[in-house]
Amino acid sequence: ESHIQYERVGADVTMKCGSMDWDAAVTWTANGTDIDESHLNGSYLILKNVDLTQSGQYSCYEGSSWHLKYQTYLRVGLPPKEPVLMCRSNSYPKGFYCSWHLPTPTYIPNSFNISVIHGTREMVCEKDTFPKNRCHIRYLQLFSTVKYKVTLTVTNALGKNFTTLTFDEFAIVKPDPPESVVAKPVPNNPRRLEVSWQNPSSWPDPESFPLKFFLRYRPLILDQWQHVELSDGTSHTITDAYAGKEYIIQVAAKDNDIGTWSDWSVAVHATPWTEEPKHLTTEAQVTETTSASTSSFMPPPTTKICDKGAVVGSGAVAVCWTAGLVLAAYGVLFI
Amino acid sequence: MAAADSPSAALRRRDLCSRGIRLAGKMRSDVVDLLDTYVERQGLDASASVAAVEGVPAAAAERWDEQTGTQRLLENLAAYRAFRTLLAQMLEEQREQLGDADTALGRALAAVLLQVSAFAYHLEELLRLESRGPPSEEGAGPPPLSHLTLFEKKLRGLGVLRELAQWAVRSARDLRQLSKPSPGSSSAPSPAQSP
Numbered sequence: 332e333s334h335i336q337y338e339r340v341g342a343d344v345t346m347k348c349g350s351m352d353w354d355a356a357v358t359w360t361a362n363g364t365d366i367d368e369s370h371l372n373g374s375y376l377i378l379k380n381v382d383l384t385q386s387g388q389y390s391c392y393e394g395s396s397w398h399l400k401y402q403t404y405l406r407v408g409l410p411p412k413e414p415v416l417m418c419r420s421n422s423y424p425k426g427f428y429c430s431w432h433l434p435t436p437t438y439i440p441n442s443f444n445i446s447v448i449h450g451t452r453e454m455v456c457e458k459d460t461f462p463k464n465r466c467h468i469r470y471l472q473l474f475s476t477v478k479y480k481v482t483l484t485v486t487n488a489l490g491k492n493f494t495t496l497t498f499d500e501f502a503i504v505k506p507d508p509p510e511s512v513v514a515k516p517v518p519n520n521p522r523r524l525e526v527s528w529q530n531p532s533s534w535p536d537p538e539s540f541p542l543k544f545f546l547r548y549r550p551l552i553l554d555q556w557q558h559v560e561l562s563d564g565t566s567h568t569i570t571d572a573y574a575g576k577e578y579i580i581q582v583a584a585k586d587n588d589i590g591t592w593s594d595w596s597v598a599v600h601a602t603p604w605t606e607e608p609k610h611l612t613t614e615a616q617v618t619e620t621t622s623a624s625t626s627s628f629m630p631p632p633t634t635k636i637c638d639k640g641a642v643v644g645s646g647a648v649a650v651c652w653t654a655g656l657v658l659a660a661y662g663v664l665f666i
Numbered sequence: 667m668a669a670a671d672s673p674s675a676a677l678r679r680r681d682l683c684s685r686g687i688r689l690a691g692k693m694r695s696d697v698v699d700l701l702d703t704y705v706e707r708q709g710l711d712a713s714a715s716v717a718a719v720e721g722v723p724a725a726a727a728e729r730w731d732e733q734t735g736t737q738r739l740l741e742n743l744a745a746y747r748a749f750r751t752l753l754a755q756m757l758e759e760q761r762e763q764l765g766d767a768d769t770a771l772g773r774a775l776a777a778v779l780l781q782v783s784a785f786a787y788h789l790e791e792l793l794r795l796e797s798r799g800p801p802s803e804e805g806a807g808p809p810p811l812s813h814l815t816l817f818e819k820k821l822r823g824l825g826v827l828r829e830l831a832q833w834a835v836r837s838a839r840d841l842r843q844l845s846k847p848s849p850g851s852s853s854a855p856s857p858a859q860s861p
Contacts (some may be wrong), residue, residue: 475726
């Protein structure tokens with residue numbers, strides 16, 4: 332006959348060899364390894380002050396025949412401590428979820444039972460398949476002043492414990508962070524960054540239950556954040572960025588009227604637009620062009636003709652398109 | 667309902683809804699502040715549980731997402747008319763307790779009463795736009811409180827203000843639903859998606 336035996340860490344355990352008499356000759360094994368006779372009291376196996384390493388399969392064999400007379404699986408563990416429970420609505424007004432865990436392991440199987448009471452009504456908390464320590468409750472009422480009372484009881488073979496959470500409908504509303512945060516430089520604007528994001532996909536009805544947002548940003552070289560609160564829209568232009576510095580940007584969300592701020596979104600990085608440095612090759616091409624034969628005059632594609640900025644260096648002459656065409660025409664005539 | 671569906675009526679509805687949402691937001695903020703003042707001045711515990719108070723309209727709604735626009739307006743109007751009377755009653759009690767002293771609590775109560783009255787009027791305007799018109803006010807006032815002890819009256823006041831704070835949030839939501847484009851004001855908005 333085989334069964335499971337649960338014992339508390341530090342306990343003294345006595346195992347009987349089934350129906351064998353106390354003075355019968357027996358051999359005990361632990362996970363297939365013979366146990367020294369010093370642990371025996373007659374045919375009883377005595378384990379003092381058990382620890383976790385002594386979990387395993389214990390078998391008792393009749394002395395001469397080696398018939399298996401008894402087998403048990405010893406599981407050494409602990410009774411549960413008070414569980415940690417949290418409840419949150421990231422999908423208001425659809426419902427909320429509660430999740431839990433034990434602060435320290437018990438090393439043996441635990442079962443959890445959760446009850447949700449709203450006023451006099453007991454509500455069903457549908458357990459998630461994954462993760463296993465979570466369940467969902469659908470709101471049956473909205474805008475209620477009656478508190479919710481959630482009690483989680485954890486039980487194992489060595490004991491039980493429980494915790495209770497009481498809260499208002501609004502207090503646990505906390506959206507997930509905004510998604511798809513994107514930050515881009517704004518062309519020709521060295522101090523601007525355009526940031527956009529999306530409502531968290533878990534928020535079911537942003538039109539009826541709009542979110543507001545909190546944006547924070549700082550250059551990587553500084554520790555202090557700048558903050559902006561935005562009551563509508565899912566984009567914002569930062570206008571006071573330090574030119575040329577890489578920024579880190581995050582966004583958080585909150586229901587417009589109730590609850591608390593979400594965690595910060597995934598951080599994005601962006602650097603404001605900077606003007607490209609002048610290229611030396613551009614100057615050389617301008618110089619070559621102006622000294623070449625007029626019959627083969629052709630302005631280089633990178634040179635901006637008639638653009639003051641394209642003219643650098645002494646001796647280079649800016650040539651307008653009109654003049655260039657005239658010269659080309661003369662060149663053709665003289666070939 | 668032709669008038670209610672005309673473009674100008676739709677624009678007017680959206681405008682009234684937007685203003686109503688702002689009113690509700692301001693009202694809620696002031697009621698939350700009033701709650702803090704009330705709890706402090708009345709010597710109450712902010713976390714005290716208050717059972718459902720007779721005559722106080724409960725903001726709690728089942729199947730809220732399935733309500734029609736007209737239902738929303740009618741329920742809101744009934745609630746704010748009731749709060750108008752309840753707050754006037756609380757103000758009167760306050761004055762009886764403290765004489766003519768113009769206390770901070772009294773002033774805060776009066777300010778919220780004004781906002782509640784304004785909001786009720788706003789709702790009446792929206793109902794007129796629905797070509798329905800607001801219902802006449804019921805004659806019966808709130809139940810008399812002479813049988814209540816002073817402490818019971820204070821707890822009742824706490825219940826009134828808490829429920830009003832919930833209504834202010836609900837009203838903003840109701841008006842947002844109302845301001846959504848829909849085929850007609852009497853048709854139900856689409857229900858919230860099931861999980």
